[in-house]
Amino acid sequence: MPLHVFLDAIVEDWRALHAGVEFDYTSRLGDDPLIVSDPALKQVIANVLDNAAEASPAWVGFSGERSGDHLALIVRDHGPGFTRDKLASFGKLYQSSKRDPGHGLGLFLAVNAMRKLGGSVAVANRETGGAEVTLMLPLAAIALERDE
Numbered sequence: 001m002p003l004h005v006f007l008d009a010i011v012e013d014w015r016a017l018h019a020g021v022e023f024d025y026t027s028r029l030g031d032d033p034l035i036v037s038d039p040a041l042k043q044v045i046a047n048v049l050d051n052a053a054e055a056s057p058a059w060v061g062f063s064g065e066r067s068g069d070h071l072a073l074i075v076r077d078h079g080p081g082f083t084r085d086k087l088a089s090f091g092k093l094y095q096s097s098k099r100d101p102g103h104g105l106g107l108f109l110a111v112n113a114m115r116k117l118g119g120s121v122a123v124a125n126r127e128t129g130g131a132e133v134t135l136m137l138p139l140a141a142i143a144l145e146r147d148e
Contacts, residue, residue: 002032003071003142007064010042014049022059030066034144040113041142047106048075048133055079056130066139070119073135081125090123110135117141 004027011025052060056077065072082090091111111121119137126132 001035001037003029003035003064003139004032006035006037006042007073010045011062014046018049018053018060021053021057024059024061025063027064028066029064029071033139035139035142036144038117038142041117041137044110044113044135045073045075047110048135051106052077052079052131052133067136069139071137071139071142073137075133075135076126076130077132078130081129081131082123087123087125091121107133 007027007029011023015023049060049062052075056079059078061074061076063072063074065074091108107121107123114121114135114137117137118141119135122134122136124132124134
């Protein structure tokens with residue numbers, strides 16, 4: 001399927017489950033390569049969007065952008081952002097700001113799923129407030145090779 005169809009379907013499903021959240025979605029995908037839909041990637045994106053909505057129930061932003069031969073998926077929110085400790089220990093198991101033990105697993109699993117696909121996850125606080133999570137993935141990991 002074309003990459004934009006994959007992302008649009010994730011967005012449509014997520015919006016249906018989070019109707020009360022203002023959701024800004026943009027895609028700048030360039031030539032829109034054909035990809036093999038990856039269920040792990042779909043779950044990673046949904047989990048990061050869910051985390052953003054929990055931190056920022058009024059607004060979440062999501063963009064898909066081509067950066068050379070990589071895909072950057074960026075999730076932004078207007079929540080409190082990450083503490084210094086959370087930024088320093090990002091990606092380690094059970095580093096959660098939630099009250100219930102065992103949470104924090106979502107970002108840990110996202111980091112590991114992205115590594116298996118040859119990608120990475122970066123987190124930062126936005127200058128205007130809130131957090132930003134960037135999933136970076138080589139397009140070759142999901143691209144469907146075309147016959148010449």
